[in-house]
Amino acid sequence: MNIPMMTLENSKALAQRIGQVRTFGHFIAGQWVEGNSGETIELYNPATRQILAHIQSGNAEDVDRAVNAAHEAFPNWSRTSPMERQRILLAIADRLKRRQSDFAMMETLNNGKTIVEALIDIHHCSEQFEFYAGAAFHLKGEIHDHPDASILVHRDPIGVVAQIIPWNVALLMASMKLGPALAAGCTVVLKPAETVCLSVLEFIKDIADLLPPGVVNVGHFHRFTRDGAENHSVRERQHHSANDGTWWQVRQYYL
Numbered sequence: 001m002n003i004p005m006m007t008l009e010n011s012k013a014l015a016q017r018i019g020q021v022r023t024f025g026h027f028i029a030g031q032w033v034e035g036n037s038g039e040t041i042e043l044y045n046p047a048t049r050q051i052l053a054h055i056q057s058g059n060a061e062d063v064d065r066a067v068n069a070a071h072e073a074f075p076n077w078s079r080t081s082p083m084e085r086q087r088i089l090l091a092i093a094d095r096l097k098r099r100q101s102d103f104a105m106m107e108t109l110n111n112g113k114t115i116v117e118a119l120i121d122i123h124h125c126s127e128q129f130e131f132y133a134g135a136a137f138h139l140k141g142e143i144h145d146h147p148d149a150s151i152l153v154h155r156d157p158i159g160v161v162a163q164i165i166p167w168n169v170a171l172l173m174a175s176m177k178l179g180p181a182l183a184a185g186c187t188v189v190l191k192p193a194e195t196v197c198l199s200v201l202e203f204i205k206d207i208a209d210l211l212p213p214g215v216v217n218v219g220h221f222h223r224f225t226r227d228g229a230e231n232h233s234v235r236e237r238q239h240h241s242a243n244d245g246t247w248w249q250v251r252q253y254y255l
Contacts (some may be wrong), residue, residue, distance in 0.1 A: 003119045006100055011115055016251065018105040019045070022053040024201045026062055026220065029069035030213025032205075036061040038043040039221060041194050047111040048117075053198055058221035063189075066217040070187040073214025078157040078185040082136040085183055089133035092207050096126040096175075099206065103171055106199040122199075125175040130181035139184055157185030167196035174200050178216065190218045 006014070025032040035056035043053040056062075096103065103125075104118035111118070142153040161181045165173040170192055181188050192200045197220065204218050 006101065006157045014101060015109060016078055018102060019050065019052065021051055021251055022198070022202070023055060024055045024205075024220075025169055026056050026058055026066065027208070027216070027218040028062075028066045028214075029073075029203050029217065030208065030211075033065075035059070035220075038252070044197050045109050045197060047094070052110055053201070055194070055197070055201065055220045057194075058219045062219055063221050066189045066219050066221075067160060067162075069214040069217050070189050073212060074157070074187045077187055077212060077215050080185065080238060082139070085136045085185065086133040088137070088210055089110065089129045089179065092127040092151055093129040093133070095206050096122065096203070096233075097127070097241070100126075103199045103203060106202060107171060108199040110196050111170065111221050112209055119185050121172045121227045125172050128172070128175040132183040137182040158197055159186060161186045161188050163190045165190065165192050165200070166194035170196050171199040174203070182215070187214060188216045190216065191221050192218065194220050 025034050027033075035058050035061045037057055039057040040054045041057045042051050043055060045052055100119065100122050104122045105116060107113060107118040107121060108115045113121075139155055141155055143153040144153070163174075163177045163181070165177060174190065174192065176189065178188060190200075197236065201218065204216065
């Protein structure tokens with residue numbers, strides 16, 4: 001496991017640089033855009049209560065924009081070759097490795113975990129994309145012959161995937177969800193936790209040039225499950241890792 005060593009002095013210097021206040025909009029159709037509501041959410045350092053970033057607070061209109069962008073990008077992205085998807089996923093893994101210490105410090109400042117634990121998490125993030133880069137070539141059909149029948153299995157990308165991730169391992173959980181969806185040819189609307197998402201937003205900013213517009217859309221959709229993405233007409237699949245409150249909001253749409 002190739003995890004960089006960090007002295008106390010280096011850690012303090014990195015924390016000072018990474019701790020500068022940032023501003024993020026929603027990432028929709030390849031652009032950082034302001035939210036419809038005009039409201040913002042502050043990301044804090046839980047140890048000092050220092051503000052780390054200001055992010056847009058999304059509503060139903062923002063969800064619509066994100067889902068529609070993902071839906072429009074789906075036809076072209078779903079037809080890309082496994083080799084092209086592999087190339088992009090490996091490039092994403094390289095970007096993660098290049099700024100491994102930066103992303104780890106963002107998780108430490110915004111989440112409160114130790115820098116050692118954060119460095120291990122970020123190392124596993126790049127592994128996720130490397131693994132699914134290879135998996136892109138294994139998404140193929142099958143033929144099963146039986147005495148009385150032959151069965152043809154044909155696998156296609158399913159469409160737009162709504163993904164909800166938690167606060168405790170923000171960037172690792174995003175990597176675990178984005179990797180397989182992109183490898184399969186699906187487009188994504190990702191909602192990170194509003195309280196801990198600094199590393200995720202900086203990561204999306206860092207890889208934006210690698211992905212066609214609309215393939216990955218990220219928003220800080222407050223009350224996301226009530227505001228549209230969970231019951232949107234063009235949303236084909238969901239993938240959640242969330243607390244009980246969020247899960248019960250999601251569950252109501254299937255009862």
